[in-house]
Amino acid sequence: MTESYIPILGLPMSGKTTFLAALWHLLTAGEIESRLVLDKLVGNHEHLNRIVAAWRRCEEMSRTSIAEETTVRIHAHDRETDKKIVLDFPDLSGESFELQFSSRSCTKDYVADFAKAAGLILFVNADRSTDPLSIIELQELVGPADAPNELARDWSANLVPEQARVVDLLQFLQEPPFERRRRKFVIAISAWDVVQGNRTPEQWLEHEMPLLHQFLKNNQHSFELMAFGISAQGGNAKSERERLLAQVPSERLRCVGRGIDSSDISLPIAWLSGD
Amino acid sequence: MSEAKEPFYTDVDDENDFAHEHEVSDRVPLRHGEAMTAAEVERFLLAKPANLVSIIGETLSGKTTLMAAVYDRFLKGPFADFTFAGSHTIVGLERRSHHSRVESGYSTPETERTSLSDGLLYYHFALVPTDNPKRRLNLFLSDRAGESYQMARSNTDLVKALPEMRRSGRSVILLDGSKVANKIERSGAMQNVRQLMQAFLDNYGFDSGSRIQVVTTKKDLLDKADDAAILAGRLSDFRNKLESDFASRLGELCFAEIAARDPSGGYPVGAGVDELLRTWMQSDAMPAPAVRPPLPLPSSEMDRLLFRSRLEEWP
Numbered sequence: 200m201t202e203s204y205i206p207i208l209g210l211p212m213s214g215k216t217t218f219l220a221a222l223w224h225l226l227t228a229g230e231i232e233s234r235l236v237l238d239k240l241v242g243n244h245e246h247l248n249r250i251v252a253a254w255r256r257c258e259e260m261s262r263t264s265i266a267e268e269t270t271v272r273i274h275a276h277d278r279e280t281d282k283k284i285v286l287d288f289p290d291l292s293g294e295s296f297e298l299q300f301s302s303r304s305c306t307k308d309y310v311a312d313f314a315k316a317a318g319l320i321l322f323v324n325a326d327r328s329t330d331p332l333s334i335i336e337l338q339e340l341v342g343p344a345d346a347p348n349e350l351a352r353d354w355s356a357n358l359v360p361e362q363a364r365v366v367d368l369l370q371f372l373q374e375p376p377f378e379r380r381r382r383k384f385v386i387a388i389s390a391w392d393v394v395q396g397n398r399t400p401e402q403w404l405e406h407e408m409p410l411l412h413q414f415l416k417n418n419q420h421s422f423e424l425m426a427f428g429i430s431a432q433g434g435n436a437k438s439e440r441e442r443l444l445a446q447v448p449s450e451r452l453r454c455v456g457r458g459i460d461s462s463d464i465s466l467p468i469a470w471l472s473g474d
Numbered sequence: 475m476s477e478a479k480e481p482f483y484t485d486v487d488d489e490n491d492f493a494h495e496h497e498v499s500d501r502v503p504l505r506h507g508e509a510m511t512a513a514e515v516e517r518f519l520l521a522k523p524a525n526l527v528s529i530i531g532e533t534l535s536g537k538t539t540l541m542a543a544v545y546d547r548f549l550k551g552p553f554a555d556f557t558f559a560g561s562h563t564i565v566g567l568e569r570r571s572h573h574s575r576v577e578s579g580y581s582t583p584e585t586e587r588t589s590l591s592d593g594l595l596y597y598h599f600a601l602v603p604t605d606n607p608k609r610r611l612n613l614f615l616s617d618r619a620g621e622s623y624q625m626a627r628s629n630t631d632l633v634k635a636l637p638e639m640r641r642s643g644r645s646v647i648l649l650d651g652s653k654v655a656n657k658i659e660r661s662g663a664m665q666n667v668r669q670l671m672q673a674f675l676d677n678y679g680f681d682s683g684s685r686i687q688v689v690t691t692k693k694d695l696l697d698k699a700d701d702a703a704i705l706a707g708r709l710s711d712f713r714n715k716l717e718s719d720f721a722s723r724l725g726e727l728c729f730a731e732i733a734a735r736d737p738s739g740g741y742p743v744g745a746g747v748d749e750l751l752r753t754w755m756q757s758d759a760m761p762a763p764a765v766r767p768p769l770p771l772p773s774s775e776m777d778r779l780l781f782r783s784r785l786e787e788w789p
Contacts, residue, residue: 359564363564414560417607
């Protein structure tokens with residue numbers, strides 16, 4: 200049996216917990232055929248059951264706080280390879296990931312966990328505000344401003360664009376105290392249902408997070424990349440709740456990536472835990 | 475053990491909010507991400523080659539704006555035939571870009587001034603040429619308070635305290651376009667650049683190997699000057715005179731104009747900066763190889779083994 204520890208990273212509200220809840224539903228409900236199959240129900244699933252209950256009611260997920268951080272363990276096997284896998288997912292709060300950037304430090308456990316990680320999955324949310332505009336870009340849109348600089352505020356880490364923070368957080372993994380090696384790396388673009396047109400996840404990344412896209416392309420010695428678009432709720436939990444509730448829960452899921460368009464959101468995990 | 479083996483760790487900042495609220499002992503410090511000191515750059519050079527470019531200019535001439543413009547362009551995608559591969563100074567670059575962003579609350583783009591007490595700092599870019607994705611190049615741009623250069627121009631004994639020109643493969647001297655566009659300030663701004671060059675040449679800041687770019691910033695303001703035609707003539711005369719008086723004492727002397735951030739939006743962000751970046755990335759901007767400081771003789775066989783190992787193999 201292989202044990203796969205898969206860190207799930209992402210800044211606050213990037214869709215990590217919604218994904219975990221949806222994955223737990225997919226594996227336990229058996230509504231559709233998925234690549235990963237639940238093997239046995241053992242251990243403490245209190246956290247998973249709590250988040251999946253909210254997910255099934257199509258409620259918006261609350262933020263995972265640092266105090267609520269927990270590791271969930273799922274016993275599964277790969278339907279194609281028949282390989283038995285124990286998946287360990289730490290439901291890390293976005294704040295703890297954010298704190299790494301602002302405090303320039305991480306926990307000793309985080310370093311130790313990466314030593315045993317099979318790969319990692321990083322969430323970014325497609326339903327997000329744009330990166331900070333430059334004043335020049337704003338002036339091109341609305342014309343020159345004559346307002347005085349009276350609203351000026353000091354720099355702080357939370358004003359840094361998400362893509363720059365993510366690049367820096369990934370750079371941490373390329374040097375001590377982290378082990379230097381190539382890691383399987385899934386970038387999961389959550390809320391994929393809001394993405395218009397026929398863009399692939401990689402095209403979305405190139406257009407919406409160009410700094411991160413360039414970084415990942417140029418650091419393939421550290422990150423073996425697969426980009427997926429994931430809709431783990433199936434739509435907007437507020438405005439489309441009635442429509443979502445009318446569907447079979449597993450059928451409202453969507454996973455898009457390199458030739459894949461499926462409801463099976465276990466595919467990225469199967470790739471990460473594969474040889 | 476060898477310094478080169480250690481990453482550029484810093485202790486968690488005492489003033490950091492986190493440090494006050496949490497038990498720091500449970501945390502492992504990571505790279506600070508701020509602008510790097512000269513010592514940190516020298517340690518970097520022990521492991522990897524890099525192109526060093528010193529950006530020289532008096533107060534408000536646009537030094538930091540130039541650096542922030544390079545970073546801003548990579549935030550939007552590939553720039554000047556290069557793609558972004560990383561930076562050890564993302565936090566520093568973000569700080570420098572803050573005042574040009576809407577979030578800062580400013581209504582016109584500004585750049586935080588470099589403080590005299592900061593001394594010499596460097597910003598780092600790891601870049602990959604679009605036509606050669608396997609090649610990875612490192613670039614360091616120097617940043618120092620403009621007052622330091624003003625003081626060295628007035629008191630040439632201070633030139634020796636500015637090692638960045640001698641260390642760099644290329645130096646950029648900035649001529650403040652806002653002063654050139656202003657009839658009252660014009661002559662002073664040009665003569666200050668001339669005097670700065672002379673001071674550096676006569677006091678071993680520059681020599682016959684130095685490659686100098688005299689770059690006029692804020693070219694959007696030159697276009698809008700009341701006497702734009704006269705100004706163009708004065709600028710041309712100024713450059714010709716620099717060339718006739720100094721070029722023979724230098725390895726290279728060339729001129730450029732940029733509009734790193736045109737507040738009126740007439741020029742795109744980083745106009746002219748692409749050409750500068752291409753020259754900075756040429757191999758002749760490479761500094762002299764780093765000199766490894768003498769190391770103490772290892773006492774144990776294990777330490778000797780480490781000394782025989784390659785300390786940095788990754789790009």
